Amino acid sequence: MGNKKFLSTSVGKKVAMAITGQCFCAFLVVHLAGNLTLFLGQKQFDMYAGQLEKLPMLVYPAEAVLILLALFHIGAALKLTLENKSARPVGYAVYKSKAAGDWASSKMFITGVFILGFLVLHLIQFKFGERPDGSLYNTVFSAFTQPLWVGVYVAFIAILSTHLSHGFQSAFQSLGINHPKYTPIIKKTSYVYAFVMWAGYTSIPLWIFINDFVARSSS
Numbered sequence: 001m002g003n004k005k006f007l008s009t010s011v012g013k014k015v016a017m018a019i020t021g022q023c024f025c026a027f028l029v030v031h032l033a034g035n036l037t038l039f040l041g042q043k044q045f046d047m048y049a050g051q052l053e054k055l056p057m058l059v060y061p062a063e064a065v066l067i068l069l070a071l072f073h074i075g076a077a078l079k080l081t082l083e084n085k086s087a088r089p090v091g092y093a094v095y096k097s098k099a100a101g102d103w104a105s106s107k108m109f110i111t112g113v114f115i116l117g118f119l120v121l122h123l124i125q126f127k128f129g130e131r132p133d134g135s136l137y138n139t140v141f142s143a144f145t146q147p148l149w150v151g152v153y154v155a156f157i158a159i160l161s162t163h164l165s166h167g168f169q170s171a172f173q174s175l176g177i178n179h180p181k182y183t184p185i186i187k188k189t190s191y192v193y194a195f196v197m198w199a200g201y202t203s204i205p206l207w208i209f210i211n212d213f214v215a216r217s218s219s
């Protein structure tokens, strides 16, 4: 079977979602590691961002890959959701087991739509937004001194974590990795991964907000 034909099957789409989803999981780890340099201070974070800007040969292809991954991930998700909706359950037993699967896929679809909305907002704000004094650190800092942005990020990161905690483990199932010994370990790893992403990303807006609040109250 050719690649195009394989991708048109529902197994093919699930495999595409699994692989692209795992690539996003890896991106989130790298992005978090970079963002955590915010804790080291303005000089270090702006130096890190400046180094990336000096590497267009690395950054542009990586961005192109991210866009392609997103197109495949979202395209496969949309097609699978539409196919699931048009498939009719036959009989009670099928209905019951399908209902649980339907709830999981609906939850993944809805949280996925939220993540896409967040990404558009996030890129407008930090990637394409104005940097009044040229410092990315100050741009991030000034956003997270505002309770509205802290609330928006904390809420979206919680939504992202629920998507990750299910997506990470179901990717293994889609790739046919289903074993009585390893599946429970994969499930636990999935929850740990989602928790680390939640804690890591949430810590940034909260830390900036609390620091700024304390500094302003004591001055």
Ligand code: HEM
Binding pocket: 031, 035, 049, 052, 059, 063, 066, 115, 119, 122, 123, 126, 127, 136, 140, 153, 157, 160, 201, 202, 204, 205
């Ligand atoms: C507190 C949380 C976060 C902070 C402080 C943050 C910070 C940033 C900053 C400063 C940039 C611009 C980098 C540059 O222009 O050099 C950026 C880009 C980006 N962020 Fe985030 N981010 C956060 C969470 C997230 C999350 C949860 C996602 C994914 C769902 C995400 C996905 C992206 C993507 C895809 C880019 C564009 C990367 C590129 O084009 O090179 N970020 N982020």
